Amino acid sequence: MDFTLTPEQQLLSDGLNKFLDARYDLQVSRDAAKVGEGWQPKIWKAFVEDLGVVGACLPEEIGGFGGGAEELMVVTEALGHALVVEPFVDSVVLGAGLLHSTGNAVALEAAGRIAAGEALSALAALEDGSGGVLSRIETSADRDGEGWKLNGSKAVVTTAPIADYLIVSARTSGEPHDPAGVSLFLIDLADGAPEGLELQRLRTIDDRQAADITFTDVRLPGDALIAGDGAIDLLEKAWDTATAAVVSEAVGLMRKVFTDTVEYAKQREQFGVPIGSFQVLQHRMVDMHLRLEQSVAAQYFAILSLDAEPAERAAAVSAAKATISRAARFIGQNSVQLHGGMGMTEELAIGHYFKRLTAIEYEFGTADAHLARFATATAQIDA
Template sequence: MDFTLTPEQQLLSDGLGKFLDARYDLQVSRDAAKVGEGWQPKIWKAFVEDLGVVGACLPEDIGGFGGGPEELMVVTEALGHALVVEPFVDSVVLGAGLLHATGNPVALAAAGRIAEGEALSALAALEDGSGGVLSRIETSADRDGDEWVLNGTKAVVTTAPLADYLIVSARTVGEPHDPAGVSLFLIDLADGGPKGLELHRLRTIDDRQAADITFTDVRLPADALIADENAIEILEKAWDTATAAVVSEAVGLMRKVFTDTVEYSKQREQFGVPIGSFQVLQHRMVDMHLELEQSVAAQYFAILSLEGSPAERAAAISAAKATVSRAARFIGQNAVQLHGGMGMTEELAIGHYFKRLTAIEYEFGTADAHLARFATATAHIDA
């Protein structure tokens, strides 16, 4: 199998890499995440207008450039390598990608705004007690004349405080654990959103903005329904695509962490010699390298399986996420240990990368959850 990038993909990779090296300052981005707006609008504008990154993986009919899974891999790995805080996965992959998949005119218009850099979106899908299963939904949507009435809660919705649009999964028919009956609604958050919608803002361990959301008799117009009670299929595919994107982001993060750790071991001296000359530490870094290479293989497997059958896609994505979750912990923790106490300081990049790797370990499902999903998916393939 040939993993060589096409000339166009290589150009995208080189252009984005050079831009991030020259203009993406780590300290400025961390300040934006910790005490600022949570992102950098000027950088996002450059992603849209100068680099075409936002549209690179989106269909042409909403203003994108028609890129596929390989372009997604190129972009997200580069964003991970630079520890980019801007919500590419949340707003572009999950947001615009899911909106486009519905085929709904209102959703397509919103997706077009995201592709043009005029709006951001967030997906409110998971709930407390759902165990990461998208179909375990208790949030309800009931028809009342020409309107829909939403009631329920959603947990840790990343990017929600920054979003212009909120995509909400709610049950319109069926029982709480029934895959059938899950519908999607699009909420315009202009002027704070509709009455009864409350965002309880919080920050994640890696300094991203998020919110727990409560819906109390939230009334929405009829056209807010963008996908009917069979929406679980497109929702799961968009979720898998976003999971593959985060896997690729993690590879970029781990490449940076591993490279910086090796360089540090060549410079830091103990007993008059570089610590990299100690055989026990060399063995530790070899183990880190092996975890990284396994993650790269899992990344390719996931990306190339996105267009497969639902069972094949689920198996590949879950195998990749379980692999990367293990590697993220191993590489992150060992990088910090090899740097000593300074590994967790605000001044050193390693500590910030470690926080993001820790978040990715649990984001879009834990290793245990994905191992269980992998077992289920492979059983269906074998059958």
């Protein structure tokens, strides 16, 4: 396979990396995440208007530039390398991408607003006790005249506190584990949450905005239903695409962490010599490099399998996520250890990167969960 970027993809990569190097300050972004709005609207505006990053991976039908999986890889790896806190995966991949896939008029309008930088979105899909399985849904949507009534709860919905749209998976028929009964609803939060919708805000370990959401007799109009039969297939594909995007983000993070650790080992002296000259530490860094290269291979595998049949896609994405989860822990923990106590301080970038790598280890499913999914998917392929 040829993994060389096209001239257009290389321009996208170079432009985004130069912008992030020049204008994306780590301390400013951390302050925005911890005590500010949770993101930087000016940066997001530049992503949309100056760089075309938000639209790079979206269809032209909703105002994007028609890019695909390779553009997604280029963008998310660069965002990971700079530890960007803005909700690209939540709002663009799980938001506009999923909305577009429904083909619903209301959803397409919302997707167009996201592509234009006018709105953000969040996906409320997982519930307590679901084990990361998208079809294990107890949140229900029942007919209420010409509209719908929503009851249930969703756990740790990232970006929800700053979102203009909330995409909610709910059961319109069937038993709690029945994939056929899952539907998707779109809630407009621009004018505030509807009565009965409660957000309990929280901040994740990597300083991202999130919320636990409760729905108590939330009344929605009839056109809030954007996908009924077959919604689970759309949801799973969007989820796999987002998982591959996070895998790519993790590669960018690990590249940065590994490079900084090697440079630190060359400068930090002990017993009058750089600690990088100690053979045991050289072996440790070689192991980190091997994990990074394995992750890059897994990244390519996942990205290039996004348009494959569902079982093949699931196997590739789960193999990549399991690989990345283990590599994120190994590289993150070893980089902190090689930096010593300073690695856990707020002053060094390494501590912030370590928090994000720790979150990615569990985000979109743990290594064990994806190994089980990989086994199921490969069995379906072989059958």
